[in-house]
Amino acid sequence: MGRKKADRYGFAIREAQEKDLPEMVGFLARLALHVSGAPPHDLKESEHKRLLKTLRSSLDDPNRRLIVAESTDAGLVGMGYVYIWRSQGIWEQSGSEEFKSGIIDDVWVEPEFRNLGIFKALLRDLVAFAEQHHASELTLEYAASNKEAKAAWTKLGFKTTGVRAAAFTSVVKQVLTESQR
Ligand SMILES: CC(C)(COP(=O)(O)OP(=O)(O)OC[C@H]1O[C@@H](n2cnc3c(N)ncnc32)[C@H](O)[C@@H]1OP(=O)(O)O)[C@@H](O)C(=O)NCCC(=O)NCCS
Structure with missing residues (x-):
């Protein structure tokens, strides 16, 4: 269903290129704001450059796949990323067998292009890459x-396989102080 909808609206999924990187930095900034729930902010120039460099380093890396969703009318409308993480295992009993995992990150679809199946189209590509590796x-x-x-x-x-938790240092200190009484 997703693929048919995406085709109908004229989207293509392709590997990212150097020329796409500035716009992709914009996607990453919007993703960070979305996750933090913060109002619009401008990226510091140093952070803009750092993100450009990070994205660029993925372009020619055979263990990384950085992709974009492109609309014929609207240009870039989304992005996705996966890299292959390798582990030799830490136990004697596991021998020399290599374990490979695909780490997915930075998936973004522009708000006005959501619910058209673009996410699933991006994921089909990332999953194919993970499978090939x-x-x-x-x-x-x-x-x-x-x-x-x-x-x-x-x-x-x-x-869900884990939980990341956060607390104010002052709150934790207070709880520990009270538990001493
Ligand atoms: C999450 C996100 C990538 C989904 O993109 P999308 O292109 O709208 O997703 P699709 O149209 O391909 O939909 C995929 C499935 O998710 C479901 N879905 C998407 N958004 C949903 C929502 N807000 N609530 C419930 N289900 C939703 C769709 O119904 C669809 O399900 P189906 O297979 O049963 O049809 C997009 O909302 C987004 O970019 N969000 C902000 C960034 C973000 O959260 N990225 C992920 C960070 S890890």
């Missing part, structure tokens, strides 16, 4: 407050 598992992180991410990932079969 024999990555038997895919992992990713999203903020617990990110409702559409939770919905989209859960529909694809992702299950």
